[in-house]
Amino acid sequence: MYKNLAAAFAAACCISSAFSQSAPAAPPLKIGFVYVAPITDAGWVRQHEEGRQAVEAALPGRVKTTYVENVPEGPDAERVIRDLARQGNKLIFTPSFGYMEPTLKVARDFPDVKFESITGYKTAPNVATANARYYEGRYLAGIAAGRMTKTHVAGYVAGFPIPEVLQGINAFTLGMRSVDPKAVVKVVWLDAWFDPPKERDAAMTLFDQGVDVISFHTGSTAVMAAAQERGKMAVAYHSDMRKVAPDAQIIAVTHQWGGYYTQRARAVLDGIWKSGDVWGGVKEGMIRVGDFGPKVPKAVQQEVLARQQDIAAGRLQPFRAVTDVRDNEGHVVIPKGGALSDAQILQMNWLVEGVQGRIARRAG
Structure with a gap:
């Protein structure tokens, strides 16, 4: 009887080991952020940087974020956004009004990447917009x-x-x-x-x-x-x-911004992200x-x-x-x-x- 139990245990271990080897943990979702000015102690960019940090804190091990700061609106923005998409970021936040058109342009070339145009107003199947009141x-x-x-x-x-x-x-x-x-x-x-x-x-x-x-x-x-x-x-x-x-x-x-950014990252992880337009204020926090x-x-x-x-x-x-x-x-x-x-x-x-x-x- 003990031999049978030992054999069963060994078989279970082999099955478990094989399952572990065949189903590795999913890699973290790569998320990129583009900032229009340098990160300072306070101001517009500081609040978005705190939002990025909130995503990291809320989803430890499930996301990997990166950012590029001090990116002027215009051609430089398009180049940076495109680079982030090429680097494998599957969710990219572009928080500046002048990033809207560059974001839409890059999004057309990367249909499998989700983009969040913060303060923009034009959406696309893979571009959502969000702003605050x-x-x-x-x-x-x-x-x-x-x-x-x-x-x-x-x-x-x-x-x-x-x-x-x-x-x-x-x-x-x-x-x-x-x-x-x-x-x-x-x-x-x-x-x-x-x-x-x-x-x-x-x-x-x-x-x-x-x-x-x-x-x-x-x-x-x-x-x-x-x-x-x-x-x-x-x-x-x-x-x-x-x-x-x-x-x-x-x-x-x-x-x-932390709550919204975390919600959108979760949506990508859960496979339920959809384009849309959010305009939240005091009521929404x-x-x-x-x-x-x-x-x-x-x-x-x-x-x-x-x-x-x-x-x-x-x-x-x-x-x-x-x-x-x-x-x-x-x-x-x-x-x-x-x-x-x-x-x-x-x-x-x-x-x-x-x-x-x-x-x-x-x-x-």
Whole structure:
């Protein structure tokens, strides 16, 4: 009997060994990321880098990620994206608006690779798009700025006049004027996403024009550092920037990409990835405000966080009008009681009343 048991055990071991040899563990999913600027301590790229790290932490051993930083939009982007596909990356994230067309071009040549065009709007069978409702955070930051300003004059350093940036400027202004009807917002266009010296110069120019609170839509911490230097107040964007501006920061509007990136990586691993379009905000956990600076009274903090809960619950929409909303040329853009549809928000091409500036039309 013992011989039979030993023989059976030996046979089982052989079968197990043969099965192990014939079914090795699946190789990890290779995932590539392309960053439009260098990785710094805070900013747009930092938040996507934290998203990449979140994927690694959530799926240990199942994914292998890589990134290329400081890749300009245009031909360089296409070359880098194509290289990542050739290197065997089966999921590639391209988080910059100017990466959209290069991503689509490469995707046509690599139909077995999945691409995620972050802030893009054109999809394909193997290209999904995703973006966040940054304007929700901007509106909340505007409330904080409206409570903190003494001059009733805010500044806004902006990269390019694309709809996403216009949404942010307008939501910030509407939020600010909801608590300070006299508030105005002065805009400076840079025609760049990441140019720290230029960002700093723009901030200093605005401070010289009576601005005491400033916001921005660029990629570095230069505006925050300028506010700290000049003793002004500022709204951090993309990341918490209190390390750079411990006294100047009023609030931070932060982007949370880890959950979305992990979900999409899991979908590829599980064989259920599909192209689509995601536009998430406060409700979905992709946008949040907080990280208040030391000068912000508790009452203001509580007010802003309460409005954040209202947005999450659908009780507050930045582009819903209690009274007629006009652009800064006097035209009604949201009639009383009305609200903009997602399509109208995504095609925004005007500046709201209270904004001092014009949309910088690009030549060409």
